[in-house]
């Protein structure tokens with residue numbers, strides 16, 4: 001199966017599923033998402049409001065104008081969890097919903113942090129063992145690519161959703177790609 005539109009074309013399929021046509025192209029808006037690891041733990045936040053409420057996720061949000069995605073990721077991590085961390089790009093996720101701009105999310109990881117983990121208006125942070133990540137309470141595709149982030153393998157994901165109501169999204173089709181190993 002070929003790489004879906006919107007992703008770098010030099011990737012190999014790692015996982016895919018669902019069915020139907022990929023949704024038509026739309027302009028991009030940029031987001032970030034950051035996952036902080038510490039020993040065998042991972043820091044997730046239970047989202048308290050807005051899209052993805054009551055789901056566990058990394059910490060992130062919209063990239064402001066004149067900010068790099070790394071700057072935005074550091075700002076959002078600090079605002080939402082109280083900490084700073086040496087973030088590195090781990091992968092990308094294209095989140096596609098009918099009739100809306102495509103959300104391009106740069107996903108970051110770090111293996112240590114400084115500061116004190118603190119609850120914010122948006123997120124309630126919680127450490128989980130990496131062996132018991134609560135995938136059933138996360139966005140549906142995360143179970144396919146979060147293991148790649150944990151093992152430091154760069155990835156790119158496209159996930160197309162249908163929308164039943166303002167807050168109710170159903171995953172229709174997804175594709176997870178990795179760079180082929182160099183020989």
Ligand SMILES: Nc1[nH]c(=O)nc2c1ncn2[C@H]1C[C@H](O)[C@@H](COP(=O)(O)OP(=O)(O)OP(=O)(O)O)O1
Nearest residue numbers: 031050051052057060061062095103139141142159
């Ligand atoms: N882990 C994840 N898996 C996934 O499939 N989609 C995700 C995702 N994290 C975020 N998204 C999608 C949902 C949404 O369209 C977009 C941005 O979600 P966020 O929760 O980061 O944004 P917010 O609208 O809360 O931004 P801010 O208000 O700037 O914090 O990315």
